[in-house]
Structure formats: C-alpha cells, structure tokens
Amino acid sequence: MRVLVTGGAGYIGSVVAAQLLEAGHEVSVLDDLSTGHREAVPENCRFVEGGIRERASEVLADHRIEAVLHFAARSVVPESVSHPERYWDGNVGCTLALLDAMRVHGVGRIVFSSTAAVYGEPESSPIPEDAAVRPGNPYGATKAAIDTALTEFARLHGIGAVSLRYFNVAGAYEGLGERHAPETHLIPIVLQVALGLRESVSVYGEDYPTADGTCVRDYIHVADLAEAHLLALASCRSGEHRVFNLGNGTGFTVRQVIDVCREVTGHPIPAVAADRRPGDPAVLVASSRSAQRDLGWTPRRPELRRIVADAWDFHTRTRAAETAAG
Ligand SMILES: NC(=O)c1ccc[n+]([C@@H]2O[C@H](COP(=O)([O-])OP(=O)(O)OC[C@H]3O[C@@H](n4cnc5c(N)ncnc54)[C@H](O)[C@@H]3O)[C@@H](O)[C@H]2O)c1
Ligand SMILES: O=c1ccn([C@@H]2O[C@H](COP(=O)(O)OP(=O)(O)O[C@H]3O[C@H](CO)[C@H](O)[C@H](O)[C@H]3O)[C@@H](O)[C@H]2O)c(=O)[nH]1
Numbered sequence: 345m346r347v348l349v350t351g352g353a354g355y356i357g358s359v360v361a362a363q364l365l366e367a368g369h370e371v372s373v374l375d376d377l378s379t380g381h382r383e384a385v386p387e388n389c390r391f392v393e394g395g396i397r398e399r400a401s402e403v404l405a406d407h408r409i410e411a412v413l414h415f416a417a418r419s420v421v422p423e424s425v426s427h428p429e430r431y432w433d434g435n436v437g438c439t440l441a442l443l444d445a446m447r448v449h450g451v452g453r454i455v456f457s458s459t460a461a462v463y464g465e466p467e468s469s470p471i472p473e474d475a476a477v478r479p480g481n482p483y484g485a486t487k488a489a490i491d492t493a494l495t496e497f498a499r500l501h502g503i504g505a506v507s508l509r510y511f512n513v514a515g516a517y518e519g520l521g522e523r524h525a526p527e528t529h530l531i532p533i534v535l536q537v538a539l540g541l542r543e544s545v546s547v548y549g550e551d552y553p554t555a556d557g558t559c560v561r562d563y564i565h566v567a568d569l570a571e572a573h574l575l576a577l578a579s580c581r582s583g584e585h586r587v588f589n590l591g592n593g594t595g596f597t598v599r600q601v602i603d604v605c606r607e608v609t610g611h612p613i614p615a616v617a618a619d620r621r622p623g624d625p626a627v628l629v630a631s632s633r634s635a636q637r638d639l640g641w642t643p644r645r646p647e648l649r650r651i652v653a654d655a656w657d658f659h660t661r662t663r664a665a666e667t668a669a670g
Contacts, residue, residue: 346370346408347577350396350442351415352389353380355524356457356510359517360413360570362386367574372407374399375416384520396438401445411453411577412446414439417487420528421461421623424483435486440493447501453580454494455573458507458587460562460628462488469595470562470631473509473587481623495585504580511562511591511630513569515651521658522566531563531652534602535659538611545613547598549620552627558598560627562591565651568643575639588639591630592646601648608652 347364351357352373357380364371365388372390385391392403396416403409418424418434439456446454461484462477479485494505514522514531522532536542550557572590579586596604599615606613635641645651 345410348372348374348403348407348409348412349415350374350412351380351417353377353382353385354415355522356513356566356569357415358384358386358520359566360573361389362518362520363570363574365389372403372409374403379524381523397441400442401448404445404449404451409451412442412451413455413573413577414442415457417457419483421481421483424481425623428482431482431486436489439490443493443497446503452502452582453504453577455576456490456494456505456507458491458509459484459487460509460511460630462491462509465625466628469627470593470629471589472631473589473634480625491587498583498585502583504582505585506576506580507585507587508572508576509587509589510569511564511589511628513566514563515565515567515645515654516658517567517570519658521655521662530598530601531605531655532659534605534613535609535656537613538605538609539659539663543614544616545602546618547615548618548624550617554597554626556597556599559624560595560597560629562593562595562629563648563651564591564643565645565654568645572635572639572641575641579639588635589630589632590635591632592643593630593632595627595629596648604648604652608649608656
C-alpha cells in the first residue's frame with residue numbers, strides 16, 4: 345500500500361515507518377520536525393517537512409496515499425496542563441484537518457496513536473478497552489476527543505479506523521530509539537544517569553498503594569508496538585472504528601525499573617525520592633486480549649530486561665556517535 349506516516353521523524357513513527365518498508369509498503373513521511381529528527385526517517389521513505397494542517401492534503405494527493413498512520417502530536421502531559429490550547433489545536437485541530445483531507449482525497453484507512461492516558465485513574469486492573477474513558481489531563485482529553493471523532497468519521501464517511509491505546513512504550517529497533525528533548529519518560533531518564541548525563545533520577549512518589557510505594561506501569565517494546573500497527577492497517581474495515589490497548593499485561597514499579605536498568609548497565613544509578621508528579625495514576629496495566637484475539641498480535645519481546653537492554657544499546661551508540669562528532 346502507499347501509506348502516509350505523520351510524525352515519522354519521531355520515536356514511534358520512525359520505527360513503524362521502518363517496519364512498513366520492510367513489509368513492502370511505499371512510505372511517505374510528513375513531519376514538521378518540532379520534536380522529531382530528520383535522520384530518524386528511514387532512508388527509503390519519501391520525506392516532506394511540514395505541518396499537517398499546511399501540507400497533509402497536498403501529500404495525500406501527490407503521493408496517491410491509500411492509508412494514514414497518524415503519530416504526529418504533542419505529548420508532554422505537564423505542558424498540556426499549562427498550555428491546553430496547544431493540545432486542542434495541535435492534536436484535535438490538526439487531526440480534524442487530516443481527516444477532512446482524507447475525506448476529500450478518498451483515503452479510506454487510518455491507524456491512530458491513542459494512549460492509556462484516556463483512562464485516567466482506572467477502577468480496576470488490567471484495563472480493558474471498555475473501561476470508562478475519564479482522562480485526567482488535557483493530553484488524554486485531546487486523544488479521547490480524537491477517538492470519538494474517528495468513530496463519527498468512520499460511520500459518516502466510510503473510513504476504516506483503528507485507535508491503538510499505547511501504555512508505556514520503550515526500547516529501540518534497528519538504530520531507532522527515544523530522543524525527546526526535554527526527556528520526561530522514565531527509562532531514557534534512568535539511562536541518562538548511567539551515561540553520566542544526569543547525577544540521579546527522581547522517584548516521583550513513594551506512597552502509592554503499590555508493592556514498594558512507587559507507580560506501576562506496563563512497558564511495551566517499541567518493535568512489538570510497531571508490529572501491531574501493521575496488523576491494524578491490514579485489518580481496517582470500511583465504516584468501522586475499533587479500539588485496542590497495547591501493553592504486555594504486566595506491571596513494574598518505578599523502583600523495579602531502576603533495578604533492571606542497574607543490572608543492564610552495571611551502573612549504580614542513584615535514585616532520589618521526590619514528590620508525586622501531579623496527575624500520575626498509581627497503576628496502569630493493559631489488558632491487550634482484544635488486540636491478541638482480533639488482530640492476531642503477540643508481543644514477541646515482553647521481558648523488561650530485553651526492553652531496557654535494547655534502549656541501552658541505542659543510547660550508548662548514539663552517545664558514542666555524538667562524542668565522536670564533537
Ligand atoms: N511514547 C509513548 O510512550 C507514547 C504513549 C502513548 C501514546 N503516544 C503517542 O504516540 C505518538 C508518537 O509518540 P512519540 O513518543 O513517537 O513522539 P515524538 O514526539 O517522538 O514524535 C511525534 C512526531 O510528530 C511530529 N509532529 C508533531 N506535530 C506535528 C504536526 N502538526 N505536523 C507534522 N508533524 C508533527 C514531531 O516533529 C515528531 O517527529 C504520539 O501521538 C503520542 O501521543 C506515545
Ligand atoms: O524522572 C522520572 C520520570 C518518571 N517517573 C515515574 O515513572 C512512571 C512512568 O512515567 P513516564 O513519564 O515514563 O510515563 P507515563 O506513565 O507518565 O506516561 C506514559 O503513559 C501516559 C498514559 O498514562 C501517556 O500515554 C504518555 O504519553 C506515556 O509516556 C511514572 O510513575 C512517573 O511518575 C519517575 O519517577 N521519575
């Protein structure tokens with residue numbers, strides 16, 4: 345298929361673009377490089393630098409796109425609290441513009457990056473897709489709004505849509521890894537300590553109702569997550585919008601993650617207790633049974649040690665290349 349990957353210069357979009365190429369698809373990437381990196385776009389993609397609102401319509405037409413994988417978004421939760429307008433505009437506004445361009449150019453499939461943040465503080469664990477949608481911050485609220493818009497667009501315009509609700513994505517694939525600046529995610533931050541780029545990691549809250557008092561999250565390897573996108577793309581059904589959680593179904597505390605990072609890196613990684621981070625749910629663990637049943641998806645790299653080891657390999661190589669380049 346001829347596919348457009350929005351946000352294909354970012355962490356997850358670049359890995360999915362690489363896997364789409366490997367599977368024989370023709371891949372176009374549209375990215376404004378606001379948080380992405382030009383060199384992360386796999387070589388055989390057609391790259392267009394620009395914003396969705398400004399350039400999506402033209403790319404859909406010129407590249408005769410048949411399906412869209414939509415990653416481009418703003419995704420820093422604290423920023424969404426201080427500047428919600430950037431999220432309503434950058435996430436909801438841009439996605440509505442993209443959907444309208446798809447309608448105009450007759451593009452019939454979309455796979456969308458949704459998030460566990462739509463569930464807020466869940467009532468039970470693991471979380472199935474029919475759990476209440478009650479986002480606890482504007483980032484999650486914008487993703488939930490897009491999920492709703494997709495349901496309506498699919499019904500009204502016959503588009504086949506899939507929302508994939510990611511839990512905590514980590515790890516690296518074929519030289520493509522996580523490089524956000526500033527970084528807010530736990531595993532890359534902990535690895536920055538091991539690389540000597542930070543003195544310590546702050547542990548946000550040690551009084552949660554969990555085994556060791558720190559928050560529990562479900563970490564999913566970016567390559568496994570990417571594979572689900574290819575399955576979702578193939579399974580889009582005209583007029584239907586389906587929603588799937590993507591996680592491993594196993595939770596790890598912040599302290600457990602830091603311990604695994606110590607094992608993998610051989611570094612002592614000092615950890616300092618800090619206040620809770622506002623809006624953090626105590627436990628977020630996915631039930632991905634629907635994705636396994638309906639998409640035929642099986643995560644092939646579920647071990648946290650493997651996820652951290654792949655991220656560590658990426659970070660050490662990137663650091664070495666940066667040091668060599670001066
Ligand atoms: N990383 C996670 O753990 C996680 C978890 C849940 C959901 N998600 C979602 O997955 C998607 C990808 O996340 P990521 O971690 O790869 O983020 P990222 O910041 O690395 O990638 C996003 C990319 O989109 C581009 N972009 C942003 N706005 C744009 C616009 N208007 N037009 C064109 N390009 C634009 C950025 O330059 C960047 O390359 C996002 O939608 C995010 O909300 C991520
Ligand atoms: O320096 C840090 C960074 C994080 N944490 C803790 O580590 C856990 C994981 O935090 P991340 O920031 O890595 O990930 P989140 O669980 O906050 O966020 C992820 O899940 C969210 C859904 O809740 C969104 O989808 C978001 O995009 C995605 O990155 C949290 O308990 C957080 O408090 C620390 O203790 N110290």
